[in-house]
Amino acid sequence: MQKRDGQNLHLFDEDSRAEVDDVFQLSKSLLLEYLQSLRSSKSLVSVRREVTKIKEQIRDSASRLRSNVQANDTLEFTTSHLDSEFEQVATSLTLERAMYYVERIIKSITEIRVNEVNDINLNRWKEYSDIRLDSLWNIDRRDDSGVHSAGYWGNFIPQIPNQMMRRYTKKGDWVLDTFSGSGTTLIEGQRLGRNTIGIELQAEIAERARRVVSLEPNIHDVMSEIVVGDSSAIDYSTLLQRYGRESVELIIMHPPYWDIIKFSDQPQDLSNAPTLEAFLETVVAVVDKARQVLERGRYLILVIGDKYAKGEWVPLGFRTMDEILQRDFTLKSIVVKNFEETAGKRQQRELWRYRALVGGFYIFKHEYIFIFKKR
Numbered sequence: 001m002q003k004r005d006g007q008n009l010h011l012f013d014e015d016s017r018a019e020v021d022d023v024f025q026l027s028k029s030l031l032l033e034y035l036q037s038l039r040s041s042k043s044l045v046s047v048r049r050e051v052t053k054i055k056e057q058i059r060d061s062a063s064r065l066r067s068n069v070q071a072n073d074t075l076e077f078t079t080s081h082l083d084s085e086f087e088q089v090a091t092s093l094t095l096e097r098a099m100y101y102v103e104r105i106i107k108s109i110t111e112i113r114v115n116e117v118n119d120i121n122l123n124r125w126k127e128y129s130d131i132r133l134d135s136l137w138n139i140d141r142r143d144d145s146g147v148h149s150a151g152y153w154g155n156f157i158p159q160i161p162n163q164m165m166r167r168y169t170k171k172g173d174w175v176l177d178t179f180s181g182s183g184t185t186l187i188e189g190q191r192l193g194r195n196t197i198g199i200e201l202q203a204e205i206a207e208r209a210r211r212v213v214s215l216e217p218n219i220h221d222v223m224s225e226i227v228v229g230d231s232s233a234i235d236y237s238t239l240l241q242r243y244g245r246e247s248v249e250l251i252i253m254h255p256p257y258w259d260i261i262k263f264s265d266q267p268q269d270l271s272n273a274p275t276l277e278a279f280l281e282t283v284v285a286v287v288d289k290a291r292q293v294l295e296r297g298r299y300l301i302l303v304i305g306d307k308y309a310k311g312e313w314v315p316l317g318f319r320t321m322d323e324i325l326q327r328d329f330t331l332k333s334i335v336v337k338n339f340e341e342t343a344g345k346r347q348q349r350e351l352w353r354y355r356a357l358v359g360g361f362y363i364f365k366h367e368y369i370f371i372f373k374k375r
Contacts, residue, residue, distance in 0.1 A: 026058070027068045028075045032109060034065070038089070039102050047098045051090045058082060075109060081127045117249070117298065119170045132163055137337040137369075147187060147216045156254045156303055160337070160369060161185040164252060165194050168299040168371075171220065173249040174240075176293070178231040178286050183209030185252050186224045193220035197239070197248075199231040202264050230268045232285035236293040247295045254303040255283055257316055257367075276314065284323050291327060294374050300329060305367035311359060317368040328375050335369035 034057065038050040057065040085105050092098035108123040120128055142148070142157035161184060165175060171193035177185040180198025182205070189196035190213065200206035206226045213224050223243060227234070240246060256263055256271040258279045263271045273279035287300070294300060302324065307314045325331060356363050 022079050023076055024066065024079070025069045026065050026075045026077060027070070028073050028109060030065050030068060031075060032106065035102060035106050035109075039099065039106070041095070041098075044092070044095055044098060047092070047095065048090050051086050055086060078127055080129070081124070084126060114170075117168050117170070118166065120166070131166060132335075135333060135335050137335055139337060146191075147212050148184065149182070149212070156184060157337075158184050158188050160254075160301075160303055161188040161252055162192070164299075164301045164369075164371075165189060165192050165250065168301075169194055169250050172222075174243075174245055174247075175250045175252060176236070176248045176290060177252045177254075178290055179253060179255050180209060180226055181205065181254070183213045183226065186213045186226065187216050190216050190218050190220070190222060190224050193222055194250075195223040195243075196225070197223075197243075198226040199229055199234060200226055201228070201230060201266060201269060203228045232268070232282050232289065234289060236290055240293055247293050249295055249298050251290050251294050251300040252303070253283075253286065253290075253301065255286070257305045257307055258314070260305075260307050276316075276319070279316070280319060280323055283320055284327070287324055287327055291329075291374060296374055298374055299332070300324070300372040300374065302370040302372065303367065304370070305364065308361055308364070313361065317370070321368075321370050324370070324372055329372040330375060331370065332373050333369075333371040335371070336366050337369060338366050 031054075034050070034054050038047065038054065041047045041050055054065075057063040060066065085101070085108075089098050089101045089105070092101060108121075111123055113122045114120060115122070120131070137159075139157060139159060143159055143162075148158050161175075161177075165188060169175060172195070174195045174197070175185065175189050177196060177198040180186065180200045183198060186196045186198050186209070188194075198206075198209070200209065206228045210226050213226070218224070225243075227239065237246070240248070256269070258273060258276070259271050261271060263269055266272065268282075270279060270282055273282060291300065302320065304317045304320055306316050321331065321334075352363050
């Protein structure tokens with residue numbers, strides 16, 4: 001039974017909140033009309049009564065709120081977002097607080113507030129629950145939807161470029177991937193409406209990636225191009241001129257983790273670097289070239305892991321981070337991403353446990369995502 005003081009009141013029961021978080025459309029004008037009525041409530045009892053009416057309209061697919069949706073009068077909401085917003089109104093202990101939450105809902109509908117680098121509407125920030133904001137990412141499995149595939153050694157999970165592009169670009173922005181490999185960044189860019197240019201050293205890998213990317217629906221009609229070349233030697237300014245551009249809004253770098261995986265026999269390939277110093281020198285050359293076309297105040301993302309060799313942990317990630325910090329960048333964040341298995345260790349789990357016990361080391365289950373901002 002509903003308590004008059006508002007305590008223990010749950011407008012939406014636990015079962016309904018546990019359902020799939022559906023996205024549905026509502027009539028903006030009608031929802032504002034209902035909210036205006038809610039705004040004029042003179043008591044908490046009246047507030048709860050109006051909220052119940054709105055809830056019924058939202059839940060009923062045949063209601064005016066759901067069925068009278070016009071092309072220029074449409075709002076999209078997720079079930080969980082509206083559940084949360086209206087429950088806050090209904091469970092408020094004072095009328096003043098309830099009206100505060102009502103005004104916040106109205107503001108989320110009538111105003112869009114974004115920052116300079118992305119499309120996230122900060123007036124509806126609760127709806128972006130799938131955007132990761134913690135520095136530790138536990139990801140059970142890579143996204144294999146659409147044309148994504150784990151068939152290429154060393155490719156990174158699509159969730160990384162997806163999250164980075166959503167946080168640090170807007171629709172229509174340009175993204176440069178200096179080690180495009182199987183085209184993961186380009187596939188995600190195409191899905192998100194970002195123009196993407198990838199650089200790939202091996203012509204056959206580039207051609208294979210082009211075929212895969214072309215199979216992903218390009219619903220936003222953006223440009224996705226893979227260029228064959230050495231990312232440490234390309235003139236990026238000249239490259240961008242082909243597309244009528246002078247700069248990009250984001251750079252993503254996922255280089256080989258030195259010689260852990262041999263990608264080719266080409267001497268320019270980072271996986272063939274003879275020493276750690278040579279590896280770092282080449283990565284720095286890529287950064288020096290690419291940062292010239294990165295807009296000031298925009299971001300460079302480095303995805304990299306460490307390695308273990310000759311009884312010693314080699315901190316590729318932090319060594320590379322230090323080099324980039326000497327090149328007009330500030331460090332915004334370090335994200336640690338776990339991975340349970342790699343293709344090379346999948347069939348050798350017990351062997352690696354034995355080696356770790358013998359060698360006194362720990363088995364790699366993480367890699368780094370360094371987020372740099374250009375000064």
